[in-house]
Amino acid sequence: MLPLVVAAGLFLLTAMTLLWLLSLKLRDSSIVDVFWGFGFVAVYWVGFILVHSGIIASQPISTRQLLVGLLLTIWGLRLTLHILLRNWGHGEDFRYALWRGKAGRTWWWRSYFKVFLLQGFILWLVSWPLLAVLAGRISPSLGLLDLLAVLVLGTGFFFEAVGDYQLRRFKKDPSKKGQLLTSGLWRYTRHPNYFGDALVWWGFYLFGAASGAWWTVFSPLIMTLLLRHVSGVAMLERTLRETKPGFANYIARTNAFFPGWPKDIKDTEIENEVPA
Numbered sequence: 001m002l003p004l005v006v007a008a009g010l011f012l013l014t015a016m017t018l019l020w021l022l023s024l025k026l027r028d029s030s031i032v033d034v035f036w037g038f039g040f041v042a043v044y045w046v047g048f049i050l051v052h053s054g055i056i057a058s059q060p061i062s063t064r065q066l067l068v069g070l071l072l073t074i075w076g077l078r079l080t081l082h083i084l085l086r087n088w089g090h091g092e093d094f095r096y097a098l099w100r101g102k103a104g105r106t107w108w109w110r111s112y113f114k115v116f117l118l119q120g121f122i123l124w125l126v127s128w129p130l131l132a133v134l135a136g137r138i139s140p141s142l143g144l145l146d147l148l149a150v151l152v153l154g155t156g157f158f159f160e161a162v163g164d165y166q167l168r169r170f171k172k173d174p175s176k177k178g179q180l181l182t183s184g185l186w187r188y189t190r191h192p193n194y195f196g197d198a199l200v201w202w203g204f205y206l207f208g209a210a211s212g213a214w215w216t217v218f219s220p221l222i223m224t225l226l227l228r229h230v231s232g233v234a235m236l237e238r239t240l241r242e243t244k245p246g247f248a249n250y251i252a253r254t255n256a257f258f259p260g261w262p263k264d265i266k267d268t269e270i271e272n273e274v275p276a
Contacts, residue, residue, distance in 0.1 A: 001136065065134060067142070079160075096115065122226070133207050197223070202224075
């Protein structure tokens with residue numbers, strides 16, 4: 001598996017460097033977010049070609065490899081399209097714009113390390129269960145662990161895709177501007193899309209485990225930690241607490257990450273109810 005891991009790292013280093021150069025021309029570092037989902041798809045299929053062309057190894061194509069490739073492609077392209085349409089015409093994301101403002105004239109080179117190489121490194125680490133499917137143990141047929149992986153991944157994809165759709169539809173309604181969405185999946189978790197994304201990676205990990213790479217558990221752990229405590233829930237809610245009226249009540253009633261039944265808090269009302 002080591003040669004495949006090294007090849008994936010070199011591929012991502014090249015891709016992120018080219019993406020960084022494009023960001024300098026566009027003055028928009030947030031294009032890295034659009035690449036995120038597609039990056040996993042590209043890493044997997046490049047690895048697939050390297051393994052089955054005999055360049056790195058020579059293995060038969062397995063049902064698991066094709067299934068993972070299909071599910072990953074659906075997940076990655078949906079996420080890429082979603083972020084592309086969400087960001088189109090809105091300029092650079094506020095997080096990167098803030099960093100750009102603080103760094104001033106040095107942002108052009110700082111962005112290479114702080115944004116592009118960092119995200120490329122995380123993408124590389126998280127992709128190891130996918131690489132394990134390509135380079136790991138070949139099974140003649142799918143097993144119970146593969147079926148569990150499909151169930152976990154499918155549940156995660158549902159929460160992520162449906163949560164994104166509900167929020168996009170809510171934000172398109174002019175009468176909801178400045179209000180909070182607390183219906184649909186957002187009634188049971190304040191961040192169904194982030195929860196779903198984490199679950200997706202536990203599903204991909206189970207495919208890797210079925211290929212013999214149990215030790216790649218660091219991949220879904222990294223994603224869950226980032227989504228829950230770093231770049232996902234924590235970062236977004238710092239802004240929402242200051243900008244969205246009624247958000248404190250929403251926090252009191254609704255789980256932050258894992259879905260659960262809304263808490264019954266007396267004398268508390270949420271008006272107009274995640275964020276538009």
